[in-house]
Amino acid sequence: DSGVTQTPKHLITATGQRVTLRCSPRSGDLSVYWYQQSLDQGLQFLIQYYNGEERAKGNILERFSAQQFPDLHSELNLSSLELGDSALYFCASSPRDTGYEQYFGPGTRLTVT
């Protein structure tokens, strides 16, 4: 158990809908990272927050947004969902602003029908 929690574990929704994924980092970690893992693309970095501020952006679609709250938990919002958005979404946390030591949560499996 990494100490990172993610909810929900599974999410099934329809195309065009909007969902929110939640992540609580390990105690004391200030950085939160979001990743998407699909069979054809592998693990893709989406976005990083450090102590409430956006630090880095990866291949995140404009339909997706995230934020980190004062209690350090983070939410990833996915809107106008498409079939291709079906994937595992992982959150990772780190004690540092630098990204080489990241601890992953168990993931949220999103299925868009």
Place this chain on the structure above:
Amino acid sequence: QKEVEQDPGPLSVPEGAIVSLNCTYSNSAFQYFMWYRQYSRKGPELLMYTYSSGNKEDGRFTAQVDKSSKYISLFIRDSQPSDSATYLCAMSAVIHKLIFGTGTLLAVQP
């Protein structure tokens, strides 16, 4: 061409064998190198990380980085059935942004 290439396997070995997992990369700016283990339907678990070139050992695991060849390796000694998982390499230049390999599926047969 992908920035990070990793043989997807599957790689099947008998229990007790030495396993060698490898990644190649094209970006000479990469300085941080990591190995993650991912069991089916679980999140990746950090195994080891190294900075720049050289070797690092942790129990049965040894990570090697050869920046001149743009090649990194993870060796697992005395492999166990519990080592059966997907192994992901990851690396970074700008440190905020990890680039992952696609993973190698390892099966250790009892």
